[in-house]
Amino acid sequence: MPRIAPQHATDPWRPLCAWSDTCLVQWGGKGVVLSESGSYGTAFFEAFPSDGSGGYLRGEGKTVEEAEADCFSQWQRQHACHTTGGHRWTRARRLKPRGDGKDPRPRRGHVVRVNTYTNGGCFCLKCGAFATAMTEVVELGAWKAPLSASELETIADGGLRQEPWERRDPVRWAKYRRRLALRAKLHGLLLPNPNHPAHTLAPDADPFEDDAFRTACREAVVRFYAKEHLRLRDEANAQGLGITGLFDGLHLASFHRDAVSMGLLPAE
Ligand SMILES: [Zn+2]
Incomplete structure (x- = not known):
């Protein structure tokens, strides 16, 4: 059973997946997701594993069960990466191609569009996990x-x-x-x-x-x-x-x- 965030103390709903005992979890039914095609109401499930597999995970779906299953499959993928060779961290988050035909799939020698974080937040090149894996880059002045x-x-x-x-x-x-x-x-x-x-x-x-x-x-x-x-x-x-x-x-x-x-x- 995972550690359940205090705001859910009286919530009758409980997670169904096999989370580890040290993982903190929380959920909600009315989160709003902003997407390019507009915003929509959705259920979400968030996990904060402390086993090195990642810093923060969020799953979404039409129901909390679906959101939890989405979040759990992300954790399984990241946990497998962590236990088989370990994460390869980078500060530069790879951005998805724009999908407008001007931004083809990256090939050898092709420059990938990135968004570089300087606050220590890192992304795994292998599995996409996110965690504070490096120290902050201090901006002089x-x-x-x-x-x-x-x-x-x-x-x-x-x-x-x-x-x-x-x-x-x-x-x-x-x-x-x-x-x-x-x-x-x-x-x-x-x-x-x-x-x-x-x-x-x-x-x-x-x-x-x-x-x-x-x-x-x-x-x-x-x-x-x-x-x-x-x-x-x-x-x-x-x-x-x-x-x-x-x-x-x-x-x-x-x-x-x-x-x-x-x-x-x-x-x-
Ligand atoms: Zn990884």
Whole structure:
């Protein structure tokens, strides 16, 4: 019997396949899968084996049973790879051919399209398993990089405080917040203390309601924006009208309105 994730404690459904005792599993019936032909509701089953066969597996299907069977067959394939010669890890995920006729099947000497991960996540060339098998590639100078529009929006929205409803991967998010807070400080963005008793959130607080901490963060970001708006606008313009550029433009326009209404910038 596998280890079952705590949210399923009272769920009468139980996995059917012969998972190992150390494998953590969870499932759900209403996951939404985004595909090129549109999104559709589906059942999913996820496994986190700790036997070296892979880091994370996800199966999908019309029912949870089907999703589990899909996930289990992936695990069997990856487990067989791990126990017969071992995985061959690469940081570069092989992308599927586009299927538009311009991207033929790879031949000898042909360049395969890849998406290279730098966070340590690796793919097995033999079986396709995914796991954190290497260390992160550190980007030199990343800590000194100026704050981007989307980072400022995260800060203005109170994102540097741990929220009571945050469950997934607390260590990773704590690291992310710490790093962003240190970069903000380095660049002269002075923020209120998220750990001050007046700034902690009750577990039943409304996630969309502004409170003292968020209001103070937003004001600090708007003051920072007023000093740096020329650089931020240039960067948003350089990104063009893609999704990132579009969202950055919306965040900046909102900071700009607040800066004008606070008298920090002249009305245009
Ligand atoms: Zn493998």
